[in-house]
Amino acid sequence: MVDLHSLPKGSQPANALRNNGPDHLVLERLKLRELAEGWPSYRDACEWENFQSIFHPGAYVFTTWSGRVLATDFIEASKAGMDRGAFIMHRCHGLTTDINQEGTRAVTKMKATITQRFEIDGCEIDVECDCRFCFFFEKVEGRWGAHFVRHWYEKDKVIPANPARFPRIDDAKLQQYPPGYKYLAYFQEATMGVKVLTDMPGHRRHVSTQNLEKHDLLYWQAKDWLEGRNLDI
Secondary structure, eight states: OOOTTOOOOOOTTEEESSSOOOHHHHHHHHHHHHHHHHHHHHHHHTTTHHHHEEEEEEEEEEEEEEEEHHHHHHHHHHHHHEEEEEEEEEEEEEEEEEETSSSSEEEEEEEEEEEEEEEEEETTEEEEEEEEEEEEEEEEEEEEEEEEEEEEEEEEEEEEETTOOOOOOOHHHHSSSSTSSSSHHHHHHHHHHHOOOOOOOOTOOTTHHHHHHHHHHHHHHHHHHHHHOOOHH
């Protein structure tokens, strides 16, 4: 039985700092917070040049609808999706950063809500997915940037814009999607012409699913990153 109250034993980076610590690392963590919060701030406002500044060249991002793509290709796919009517926004709720003592590598975890507006069966709805972004940062030649950005998809729901109108949902089909983002996946596939990935990291409570396996794997990858190992996530 999975222990819902703890992470996999040994998966926390032993030599990384996160709270308090020396003043110079507090400043570095503030820089990383600014970069992480740039994802929703820049992407939602179509500030693409600013969005690109979050990443190092060759960086990869992962989302339910895009899969693993270069950050530059994600920007172009986002533009194309917007042209087809996709309307995705985000809210930030807080973050923390694990940083190595040398101040050269860090993993920033940002709690956020992904909110996507859909119009289906003549009804407008918002699907909101509580998630955590996971940024793999490195300082190269004095500049911080992300090499990889992943998410934990934890819980989602549907909110009708007009409570009097709600679309029909095929419950049998809905249950085929992962528990952490089943409504998001359902409506993304129904409206965006994409095949949503079903093995994205979920929550620790998603027992007996590949989403729990990927949840734990992402923690192990974060530890490896902070301990200096090179990864291809």
